[in-house]
Amino acid sequence: MASAKTEIFTQEDQDLAAIAKVLSHPARVAILKILAAQNACICGEIVDILPLAQSTVSQHLKELKNAGLIKGTIDGPKSCYCINREAFEKLHGVFDSLFTSLKTDNATNCC
């Protein structure tokens, strides 16, 4: 009456969860919005805007970059970050199909 467990989660679910995890901190959401609103790429400006220590912001930026959501280039002693547009185009599609399938029932709900 039980057994037959899937050994591990699908790659798709893992990838989706990984991206969601990156978006799961208000600071990182805020950073993305700041970068999107800025007409030029910024760096230490984010530290001035957010109520976080420089090292903490740097850590968040690193996570965003590792996830491929932002791009970064070194410009002298400063670091310049910006939104990775292409990445978000793909992500938009991924989340779109997820939400579409979740909000569309293929049967009547019981609750």
Add this chain to the structure above:
Amino acid sequence: MASAKTEIFTQEDQDLAAIAKVLSHPARVAILKILAAQNACICGEIVDILPLAQSTVSQHLKELKNAGLIKGTIDGPKSCYCINREAFEKLHGVFDSLFTSLKTDNATNCC
């Protein structure tokens, strides 16, 4: 050359991060997909499908329910869960506008 920090993150960013956090575990993504695919609401079936203990699945279900992503009703000794369609309709819109604004530059990128 600094100061003027925002004391706290915006409610919008906090809400978005909170939802992302719920989606940030593959088990919860998997549960949502299982519920969406099921024509009838299920309960302990999820435990049989996922490689997790009953108590762990119950914990994940609780989080999904607390976030309003699923609905649950007690049906005898069994518990019956299903996708909260309305919630995902709203969420779809929220994430849609986020991704739209993030993938649309209002200026040329520097990196």
Add this chain to the structure above:
DNA sequence: AATATTTATCGTATTTGTACGATTAATCAG
């Protein structure tokens, strides 16, 4: 060259998430 500026990294403390077994509570079947 010496100093200041900027940012990444390191080490670490604290909090939060995750998972599990055991227990409890509720209902169902005999």
Add this chain to the structure above:
DNA sequence: CTGATTAATCGTACAAATACGATAAATATT
């Protein structure tokens, strides 16, 4: 009523995330 089934909750162990100060590395400025 008794025993079985189902699911929530509790307690707990362990892992991961978060935040910060201190330091290091790189480049500017004087």
